[in-house]
Amino acid sequence: MKELEKVRDAVNKLNFILTKEQKKYTIIIFFMSLVAALLEMLGLSILMPLMQAFLDADELYNQPYIKPFADLLNLKSSDHIVVFVCIGIMGVYIFKNIYSAFYIWVSNKYSTKIMRELSVRILTTYMQQGYIFFVNNNSARLLRGLGSDVSSVYNIVKEMFNLISKALTIICIIIFIIVQAPAMAVFLLLLVVFCFILTQVIFRKPMQKYGREAREYNYRCNQASLEAIQGNKEVLVTNRQKYFIDKYRKYMEGANRASIRMAVGAASPSYLIEGVCVSGLMLAVAFQITHSNNAYTLISQMAVIAVAAFRILPSLGGILSSINSLVYNAPALSAAYDTLSMVKELEKGKVEENVITGQDNRVSFRNELTISKLLFSYPGSEEKIIDNLDMKIRKGTSVAFIGMSGAGKTTLSDLVLGLLKPQKGEILMDGVNIDKLGGDWNKVIGYVPQSIYLTDSTIRKNIAFGIDDNKINDEQVWKVLEMAQLKEFVLRQPKGLDTLVGEWGVKFSGGQRQRVAIARALYGNPDILVLDEATAALDSETETAVMEAIEMLQGYKTLIIVAHRLTTIKNCDVIYEIKEGKAVQREKKEIFPD
Numbered sequence: 001m002k003e004l005e006k007v008r009d010a011v012n013k014l015n016f017i018l019t020k021e022q023k024k025y026t027i028i029i030f031f032m033s034l035v036a037a038l039l040e041m042l043g044l045s046i047l048m049p050l051m052q053a054f055l056d057a058d059e060l061y062n063q064p065y066i067k068p069f070a071d072l073l074n075l076k077s078s079d080h081i082v083v084f085v086c087i088g089i090m091g092v093y094i095f096k097n098i099y100s101a102f103y104i105w106v107s108n109k110y111s112t113k114i115m116r117e118l119s120v121r122i123l124t125t126y127m128q129q130g131y132i133f134f135v136n137n138n139s140a141r142l143l144r145g146l147g148s149d150v151s152s153v154y155n156i157v158k159e160m161f162n163l164i165s166k167a168l169t170i171i172c173i174i175i176f177i178i179v180q181a182p183a184m185a186v187f188l189l190l191l192v193v194f195c196f197i198l199t200q201v202i203f204r205k206p207m208q209k210y211g212r213e214a215r216e217y218n219y220r221c222n223q224a225s226l227e228a229i230q231g232n233k234e235v236l237v238t239n240r241q242k243y244f245i246d247k248y249r250k251y252m253e254g255a256n257r258a259s260i261r262m263a264v265g266a267a268s269p270s271y272l273i274e275g276v277c278v279s280g281l282m283l284a285v286a287f288q289i290t291h292s293n294n295a296y297t298l299i300s301q302m303a304v305i306a307v308a309a310f311r312i313l314p315s316l317g318g319i320l321s322s323i324n325s326l327v328y329n330a331p332a333l334s335a336a337y338d339t340l341s342m343v344k345e346l347e348k349g350k351v352e353e354n355v356i357t358g359q360d361n362r363v364s365f366r367n368e369l370t371i372s373k374l375l376f377s378y379p380g381s382e383e384k385i386i387d388n389l390d391m392k393i394r395k396g397t398s399v400a401f402i403g404m405s406g407a408g409k410t411t412l413s414d415l416v417l418g419l420l421k422p423q424k425g426e427i428l429m430d431g432v433n434i435d436k437l438g439g440d441w442n443k444v445i446g447y448v449p450q451s452i453y454l455t456d457s458t459i460r461k462n463i464a465f466g467i468d469d470n471k472i473n474d475e476q477v478w479k480v481l482e483m484a485q486l487k488e489f490v491l492r493q494p495k496g497l498d499t500l501v502g503e504w505g506v507k508f509s510g511g512q513r514q515r516v517a518i519a520r521a522l523y524g525n526p527d528i529l530v531l532d533e534a535t536a537a538l539d540s541e542t543e544t545a546v547m548e549a550i551e552m553l554q555g556y557k558t559l560i561i562v563a564h565r566l567t568t569i570k571n572c573d574v575i576y577e578i579k580e581g582k583a584v585q586r587e588k589k590e591i592f593p594d
Contacts, residue, residue: 037168115154131419152332365527374425387581446521454505
């Protein structure tokens with residue numbers, strides 16, 4: 001009963017994961033499998049007249065399935081009839097094999113299509129989650145969800161198609177044997193059931209274990225490789241290459257061991273089944289020969305049944321191999337199910353549309369940003385990072401958030417950005433809650449982080465981040481480069497806007513990367529610009545230069561500057577100290593006595 005529950009659970013999860021269109025694919029594959037199985041049965045049944053021809057060619061003419069064709073084609077000679085039977089068998093097998101190849105092509109095409117669409121849907125699901133989702137989830141696990149987990153679900157779908165095909169083939173062959181020799185059919189059926197139970201008892205639990213191990217090792221491999229590659233500078237400086245190589249090697253060896261065990265476990269049932277079935281079949285044939293009075297009928301029947309039985313062996317081995325593969329990949333199926341369960345409307349397959357839109361498909365910040373009685377704690381923590389906080393930010397002003405490390409400055413800026421959702425309170429733009437603005441809020445506000453993410457692409461693509469090449473406005477790119485005081489630098493480059501910045505911007509200096517980030521934030525022409533310790537990693541001289549670029553925006557943009565260094569906020573209009581979850585407005589003379 002437990003096994004049936006597991007099968008039903010897996011089917012329910014797969015039913016949830018697959019789209020309506022993908023379910024139609026499975027129905028098509030099922031009927032194609034049925035046709036393939038019927039052709040297999042036809043291929044076996046047509047061997048019967050050939051066996052009879054070898055024993056008594058003259059008697060072949062009188063067979064009810066031969067005589068009508070022989071009369072129609074005026075075949076009187078037994079030699080001609082045998083040639084006709086051989087040509088018929090050849091034709092059936094050529095057609096059967098061509099169809100089987102076509103079926104394999106179709107099933108693999110649909111399986112890979114399902115894998116591709118599932119991978120896109122999982123990434124879409126990730127992108128539909130809030131910022132807190134990425135805070136709480138390790139990037140290596142997320143990559144595993146897009147990589148090995150999707151591959152495992154693909155294997156499950158492929159193995160299910162294979163299982164259906166092999167099962168239908170066995171059913172059709174057993175039906176054929178029932179017609180020819182009922183007692184032998186019952187014996188073979190019992191033998192099949194015995195082999196199935198035997199292999200499940202021996203291999204089921206180990207395959208479950210290997211599946212869990214492989215999935216965990218794949219995650220560890222992703223994690224180790226990301227740590228080594230993303231931390232390459234620190235790794236090289238500290239000469240810790242061997243540590244990360246050994247760590248990666250250890251997990252890769254574990255993944256390989258699990259894969260080898262899985263491969264052996266998947267293949268072993270075939271050898272076990274072959275030994276059991278051949279032994280059982282030989283005993284059955286020996287019994288039939290010693291207890292039969294009609295040698296002519298028996299020999300022809302036994303010959304065809306032997307062919308049928310040996311055709312069952314690879315199908316039965318394939319079924320058990322598929323079942324072991326399903327057990328091995330079951331953890332990935334559960335993971336994909338859990339991932340896709342995060343969103344209720346999976347069929348939309350797109351990020352949520354804007355809720356409120358203004359003129360030209362965007363709203364504008366006109367008067368005041370109001371933060372009212374805001375309260376926020378991170379999930380799983382009782383500490384109130386933001387506690388009943390109130391604040392007002394007028395349009396066109398520059399506002400600074402200062403405070404000790406861990407006071408909640410960045411958390412407050414993330415709340416303003418809409419990345420985090422407060423447990424209580426609200427943030428209003430001109431009296432409208434920013435949650436109700438949907439995607440329009442992202443057009444109103446821009447963001448410059450401390451840690452700059454630059455893609456391994458051109459200056460143009462990094463500034464017009466996430467926009468198709470044919471939709472990039474070069475005039476706007478040059479405009480924001482000038483605002484960020486980076487235009488002259490780009491003009492000096494031989495390739496101009498097509499200059500490559502390198503992965504994470506490694507080909508640029510810290511100040512240049514920061515200016516690219518400012519230009520990127522300004523590209524969408526936001527009304528509000530949030531700078532979260534945007535100059536904290538820069539030296540004093542570079543910081544001064546970058547701050548000059550930022551201060552030139554004062555009056556044109558509403559600036560929210562999160563700062564640890566007080567020198568970066570000396571020209572701000574309003575200063576708030578974030579302390580114990582509250583925002584206390586401070587006078588400049590308190591901070592800058594001189």
